[in-house]
Amino acid sequence: MPQEQAYAGLRVLDMSQGVAGPYCATLLALQGADVVKVEPPGGDWIRVMGGGEAGMTPLAVASNLGKRALCIDARQPAGRAAIERLAARADVLVENFRPGVMARLGLDAATLCARHPALVYLSISGFGASGPWVDKPGTDSVLQAYTGLAMLNREPDGRPRRIGMLVPDTVSALYATQALGAALYARSRTGRGRHVQVSLAECCAAFQAAPIYESALFAGRQAPPTAVPSGVFRTQDGFVTLLVLRQDMWERLCTALGRDAWRSDPDYADNHARGRNAAALNAAIAEQLAGQPSAHWIATLEAADVLCAEVQDYAQFRNHPQMQHMGTFGALAQPPYQTLPMPYLPGTPRGGPIPPAPATGQHTRALLAELGYAADEVAALERHGIAVQG
Template identity: 50%
Template sequence: MRDAPHDTDPTLETLPFAGLRVLDISQGIAGPYCAHILWQQGAEIVKVEPPTGDWGRKVGVVHGSTSALGIAYNAGKRSICIDATTGAGKDLLLELALRADVVVQNFRPQVAERLGVGYEELARRRPELVYVSISGYGPEGPYADYPASDSVMQADTGLMFANRDADGTPRRIGMLLADAATGLYAAQACAAALCRRFRTGRGGHVELNLFDACCALQANNLLEYAIAGPSAAGPVSAPNGIYATLDGSVTLLALNDAQFAKLCRALEREDWLSDARFDNNASRMAHAALLNQQVAQIVATGTTAAWQEKLTRHDVLHAPVRTYADVLQHPQALHRQTFQTIEQPGLGALPFAGIPATGMRRPVGPAPDNGEHTVQLLQEAGFTRQAIDQWLQQGVVRQAATQLAEAQ
């Protein structure tokens, strides 16, 4: 795990969104990830949190007042804590929104309007604003008010169906795919809206929802279903699977006849090339159980490293099945310096995989405490210390305790 050398890091001024002001009033994953991607590409993000904090701070692997989820999607941002249930807090939130180039929110429909920072109100006063709204199912329709989460979306959009096991049992994909994919789509759509703004001076309302995003993610699967109907769960070629070695496991496969020939030579089973049962992929699929069994017997006789060397030499599609510990030390990751290092207070050095466009991202920074930069951000916005102190005393805004002592 190493930081990219400083001489290869782009300067902030060269990043595409340098100087862009983003107000992130979202919580969880999709909205915060959208804003975080903009931060990686140079934008300055002001993350607004309520006194209870972003709910993502309390989900998954939690340490103190933050979580792995909170770090992953909020690294580098500055946080201001505002109680928008108060009149003064609502007015302050509106003031900050009107100073922004981009606002990102992922509330249920009508919540932003009740807080006074809905799109129509802001666009009327700041027409160049790009406003990103992310919801579960969209602002209208029979499911508009349904609660949504990553697991709900994996079930409701067919992602679990796509990941069913050999017996046909649907399974949840073991990562927050629905949320993360929506965040990626949102960042791309926001960038497109900003491109239009740079050309025309007009802002706009970017509306996305998890349901549509998950359907877009499965465009190929849905087309295959429309063309051919339901298909059996499992691989579409043979051999194709995960096979145990003497000390681990490897995945290997052959997608066509040329690749199957390479595999036969690597496994020293060139006799399979003249076996009518394995003449083409359709025949191999018909005899997949037998073929996979024989491949498994051969692979079980060698170590993972030995098979890596041999399969690589014969140009066979394969990879060892790696743990996350292995991935962090992957030779290509070390060469590419895939993982940056976050120095997160209380946790020390942590590995971080940023956006893969390495020439268009800044070095990563730690995720903030809730309200860590409240006083600093209000001062930068031009509010007097007297007004800030009054808001602090009234509970309209809050400052993280460790930083409050330094600010006084």
């Protein structure tokens, strides 16, 4: 008999937009929760960010898998009343508006948690609920710059460089989901919910705990290298990465490369010595690796038990025998597209279909009916532009 999903029966009201909040709610949906995504009549702004059709951009799809969608205008009293009905039956509410927006709608944590003491209310902000930057917009590029991520990923000449995916939003979704799980566990003992607050800034800080600690520990001086040699090296037909973590691995690398003389060279005696001479050492390895194809070096380095991998693109990653064996990717039948690959959520069953993301307002009428609205009431909401059926 299949094992019941961990969050089966959990009701989640997702009022968030963008990525951090929606992806957090999707992680709950992919573990069995009934997640209702609420969008304004114009739709979640992420639906126009990047290429795609009918509002189904890659970010909108990946951040909203497995949800049902209600499109309603919370600024109107009749629309707000519908959301209040949803909140009354919800276990979790997720929002990521700037501080103060939900209070102006009368849907803030203080109001709703007072009415529904078991509600776990999650607020995700850019920079926290108070302070000099409380109203500053927190986008990915802003957070990467502000929290040191761009500096950590800097070019060899020192120029900061943004990492090419939405790291602050994604890691914030993961930390927020963990915090929600902890709050739900506490509720199982006490029966009471709580207001959980996380910010993209603090999530980026937690995510970078080790390098932030290192920068303080070695302030004003060069931190010792973690591993030398290490890096991405060009081969005849591509790139490979290799790194040496221990002295015995260094000695095996020397043998694999036919560089036994390096083993007795005082410039390379240990990791600290190699760190002082990293530029020359990495340059020598780069010159040698450029003379053979990637497959040759992967076979050579793996035989010597040296950490290495070929640098792959996403298609190579998806089609690699290890990923095929693990069943990491499933087939997502996502309208309006053909079936495309999507990774399963780690720790969940493999092999079944991945639930698609909804279109804006795709389930509006059905959800309003569940909330007790009669057909003529739904029609009136639609006629006045308060509710939209996708």
